[in-house]
Amino acid sequence: MDGAKDITPEIGLYDTDFAAWSARQGLALRAGDWSAVDWPNVIEEIESLGRAQISALRSTISLILEHRLKLDHGLNREPERQWTLTVKTQQRHAAKLLRDNPSLRRMVSTMIGEEYADARAAALDSFEAYEPHRLTAYEAALPVVCAYEENDIL
Numbered sequence: 713m714d715g716a717k718d719i720t721p722e723i724g725l726y727d728t729d730f731a732a733w734s735a736r737q738g739l740a741l742r743a744g745d746w747s748a749v750d751w752p753n754v755i756e757e758i759e760s761l762g763r764a765q766i767s768a769l770r771s772t773i774s775l776i777l778e779h780r781l782k783l784d785h786g787l788n789r790e791p792e793r794q795w796t797l798t799v800k801t802q803q804r805h806a807a808k809l810l811r812d813n814p815s816l817r818r819m820v821s822t823m824i825g826e827e828y829a830d831a832r833a834a835a836l837d838s839f840e841a842y843e844p845h846r847l848t849a850y851e852a853a854l855p856v857v858c859a860y861e862e863n864d865i866l
Contacts, residue, residue: 726753776802777831828858
């Protein structure tokens with residue numbers, strides 16, 4: 713623990729220089745200098761890591777849903793290749809997130825249901841931007857309730 717006293721966090725360092733705060737917290741933890749650890753903020757940061765992984769998976773699922781809706785219901789086939797590439801890229805991203813965070817797998821079905829309304833709205837926004845004359849048809853064609861299962865998305 714020699715030198716650990718030199719790494720005591722400055723007041724407000726967490727809010728003014730996160731990189732320096734993080735480095736000092738790492739040093740304090742490695743040194744076992746528990747009194748130098750900014751416990752409330754360390755706890756908050758650890759919890760935020762888990763929330764970030766959940767948010768990343770949620771965003772990925774939403775993007776897959778949006779582009780699946782476009783693929784399955786879009787009448788303009790010109791952007792189909794890009795929609796397909798987006799789905800495949802996001803499916804790989806979801807697989808990696810789930811491989812690195814297997815506990816999130818139990819949330820996937822729920823997330824699909826929760827993200828569907830926003831994904832539908834995003835697909836309709838896209839259709840409106842590029843095919844405003846067909847918006848009414850798209851609003852009727854896109855299911856209000858999610859018809860996709862976990863296997864369709866992942």
